[in-house]
Amino acid sequence: MTQLLKIRFFQLKRDLGFLFFVIIALASCISFLVFNHQKQVGFYAAGIVVYLFYNFHKNRRDIAFVAKHLEKAQSQILAGYQLFLLPVSIPCLFTNYWYCFFILHLFVCIVPFLNIKSKYSFKFSFITSFFKDDYIFISGVRRNLVLLIILFLLALALSPLKLFPLVALFLFNNVMFSFYEANESVQMLQASQQTPKQLMASLLNSGVKKMVLINFPILLINSIFNPDLWMFNMYFFVYNVLILASVIALKYESYQFKTSSSNHQIKLIVMILGLFIPYLFPLAIIFYAQSRAGAIKNLSHYLDVVN
Amino acid sequence: MLLIKDLSFSYNEEPVLKDMNISFETNRIHGIVGLNGSGKTTFFNVLAGFLALDNGTILFNNAEVLKKDIAYIDAESFFYPKLTAAEFLSVFPKTNSNFNETELAHIFNLPLDEFIENYSTGMKKKLLIISQLKQDKQLFIFDEPFNGLDIESNKSLQYIIELLNKKGKTIFIASHIIEPLFGLCHQIHHLKNKNFAKSYLPNEYELLNNEVFGEFDEHLKNTLSKSL
Numbered sequence: 001m002t003q004l005l006k007i008r009f010f011q012l013k014r015d016l017g018f019l020f021f022v023i024i025a026l027a028s029c030i031s032f033l034v035f036n037h038q039k040q041v042g043f044y045a046a047g048i049v050v051y052l053f054y055n056f057h058k059n060r061r062d063i064a065f066v067a068k069h070l071e072k073a074q075s076q077i078l079a080g081y082q083l084f085l086l087p088v089s090i091p092c093l094f095t096n097y098w099y100c101f102f103i104l105h106l107f108v109c110i111v112p113f114l115n116i117k118s119k120y121s122f123k124f125s126f127i128t129s130f131f132k133d134d135y136i137f138i139s140g141v142r143r144n145l146v147l148l149i150i151l152f153l154l155a156l157a158l159s160p161l162k163l164f165p166l167v168a169l170f171l172f173n174n175v176m177f178s179f180y181e182a183n184e185s186v187q188m189l190q191a192s193q194q195t196p197k198q199l200m201a202s203l204l205n206s207g208v209k210k211m212v213l214i215n216f217p218i219l220l221i222n223s224i225f226n227p228d229l230w231m232f233n234m235y236f237f238v239y240n241v242l243i244l245a246s247v248i249a250l251k252y253e254s255y256q257f258k259t260s261s262s263n264h265q266i267k268l269i270v271m272i273l274g275l276f277i278p279y280l281f282p283l284a285i286i287f288y289a290q291s292r293a294g295a296i297k298n299l300s301h302y303l304d305v306v307n
Numbered sequence: 308m309l310l311i312k313d314l315s316f317s318y319n320e321e322p323v324l325k326d327m328n329i330s331f332e333t334n335r336i337h338g339i340v341g342l343n344g345s346g347k348t349t350f351f352n353v354l355a356g357f358l359a360l361d362n363g364t365i366l367f368n369n370a371e372v373l374k375k376d377i378a379y380i381d382a383e384s385f386f387y388p389k390l391t392a393a394e395f396l397s398v399f400p401k402t403n404s405n406f407n408e409t410e411l412a413h414i415f416n417l418p419l420d421e422f423i424e425n426y427s428t429g430m431k432k433k434l435l436i437i438s439q440l441k442q443d444k445q446l447f448i449f450d451e452p453f454n455g456l457d458i459e460s461n462k463s464l465q466y467i468i469e470l471l472n473k474k475g476k477t478i479f480i481a482s483h484i485i486e487p488l489f490g491l492c493h494q495i496h497h498l499k500n501k502n503f504a505k506s507y508l509p510n511e512y513e514l515l516n517n518e519v520f521g522e523f524d525e526h527l528k529n530t531l532s533k534s535l
Contacts, residue, residue, distance in 0.1 A: 123391065123420075133397045139389045185384050186357065187438060191399045193375055257357055260385040301357050304374045 004066060004076040005083065015267060019283075024087045030277040032091035035100060042097035044167050049088055050107045051171060052269055053081055057111045059181055077112040134206060135188070140179025147175055152214060159221040162229065166236055169218055173211065173240050174272070177247045186257035186302050195307060196299035200248060200292065207244045215240065242284060243271050249291035252299050267291075308333055309372075309446075309477065314363030316353050323349045325501040331479075331494075333368065336472050338488035339481040340519055341498035347481040348382065350498065351448050354479070355379045367446065378439035382451040384431065386423040392434050393419040402443040411437050414463050429455040436464065440471075447471055449480045453487055465491060485516065 012020045035042045057077075067073045085108050092100040124142060131137040141148065155168035192199055215237055223230040250267060267287055274280035314327040323346050331337050339347050352358045354365065356374050365372050386395065396408060396419070412419050415433040423431065432455055439447070449468070453461050468491055472478055482488055488495055489512050496506045497519055507515045 123422075128391075128394055133394075135387055135390055135394060135398050138394055139387050142389045182388055183385075184387050185435075186355075186381075187379065187384070187435065188387065188395075188398050190374060191438075191442075193400065258383075301359065302374065 002076075002079075003070050004080055008080055008084075023280075023283075026277065026279060027273065028087045028091050030273075030279070031088045032094065035092045035095040035097040041163075042092075042095070042100055044163060046097075046100045046104055046107075048167065048170070049085070049104060050111075051174075052272065053085070053108050053111050055174060055178070056269065057081075059178060074112045078109060081108050081111060135184070136179050136182075136203075137206075137210065139182065140176065144175050144178075148172060151175065155218045156221075159218045160225040161222075162226050165218050165222050166233075169215060169236075170240075172214065173243070176207075176210070177243060177268070180247045180251050183251070183255055183260050189255075189257075189299075189302055192303075193307075194303065195305055196252075196296045196303050198307075199299065199303060200252065200295060203248050204245050207248070208241055211237075211240060211244065239274065239281070239284075242288060243268075246271050246284065246288040246291060249288060249295045252295035253291045255295075255298055255302070257302060308366075308368065310364075310366045310369075312364050312366075314353065314365065315361040316349060316358060317361055318349070322501055324353065327363065327502050329496070329503045329506075331477070331496075333477045334472070334475050335493040336468060336478045336480065336491050338492035338495035339479060339498055340485060340488070340495055340515070342519070342523055343483075345498045346501060347498055348450055351379070351381075351450050351479065351481065354446075355448060372446070376445040378442065378444040378447045380432070380435055380439055380447070380449045380452055382454065384435050386431060386434075388424065390423055391420055392417060392423055392426070395423055395434065396438055396441065399438045399441045401441050403441055404443075406441045408437070408441070411440065415460055427455075429457060429460065432456060433460055436467070440467070445476060447476055447478045449478065449482075451482055452480060453482055453484050461487070485519075 016023065031045075034045045063077075066077065070076055082105060085104055089101045089104045092098055092104070122142070122145075124145060127138055127141050127145075131141070151168050151172040155165045155172060158164040158168060189199075192202070194202060219233040219237060223233050247268065271280075271284045271287055274284040309331040311327055311329050311331075314324060315322065316324040339350065341347050349358070353360060354372070355377050356372060367376070392412075408419070415430075415437065417426075417430055417433055417437070423434065426434065432452070436452070447468075452464055452468075456464060465487060468478055468480070480488060480492065489509075492509075494506055494508060495512065495515060497504045497515070499519075505518070
């Protein structure tokens, strides 16, 4: 019954080491500060926490393995989620949002039982025409088109309001970041005919252009209606670019030509939390710098270092 | 000439290829044979530059092998999700001016507007081959190219390999199915005990079967006769 928790423990020890305890402590402190906030920030925070768990669950590559090889798989997954939720949920008990503790645990209880996969595959040929040979976006948009449209329209509709549009935009960007979880074959990687540095730069450049296209109109409207928020909106965009750069770096840091996907959810969740917890910002920068150096080194096995 | 000098590679401190010294003539078709686990795929991965060497050098026409010059058709490849075959092929630059995507897709019987995940293993292999033929590469590495292919595609692939060779390409093929190699290869090299044990010319191919599989066959027969 505890096999999965043991695996998770080894993963955390390998990926984060002592940093794990620092992050837990920070997450608890921030959770307390967020839920203790005067305004209704607690509800959004609770929503985002549940979404992060859902996103983690949706993108897990070990579900089939767990289901096949571990006893009471869903219970083990559920136990893990409930345990990892505690550093965020316990601080709620000491705030006015004490009931969020139960809401969080209740919603996270449902997550292991959610397995939404479309039975139908639509080609949407306009996606190919729009993104040309950008296979990351062709594939990603095709897999998430409905969700992306809903989130964009929601962000646009709510754009004059405070905070609401940013939550929708954050979720939109998060779906976009998930595009980079699939690995391309080494042949596709080499087709770019770029050096590792050029490849990283071109992917970031392409991703940022799309982020500007989606984020800027909403942030602009939001800043016009809420002039006091323009600085925060700028920070929001810059931080999202940092997450995008890190997602790309994390992918290629661990890229292996025989593996179809990379999974750095733990590091990524820490980075995403930095958007709401400014204290984690330096950690996000460190993660990015580390991952970028690692990615360039790793990619030199698959791409020529000079043109 | 493709020259391999003092090449060693180990995986988790376990030597897989050790002190390898061999030269391969360019513009030739080279077969690589060896029993399961002899290191054929590792040798190809090393040749393609995917694995960091413990020691040694690989020179192609007296220069370092560039990854952009290598076409690698691996035994088991994976494909990006939710892409059609046409979209997949569009990712590759058309540096081979004679390449005709439609004709090749027709020869291999591939519906290019289908999602790749709906393809069979053999179809995926054929798609990968087409993607590599689109580019003008100097060195072609085929790891178990005949596995999973139907009889017509098998024949087509043999013609393609011959044609590539006529265009001056250097080709390496590893195959468990040894017979197609006899008709295709200018030389077949036997990989054994972490090194190349012997290279065979076409007039020596009769010996090859016996020398590669003889010991294994005898051991297998003895073991089976005691076990059944």
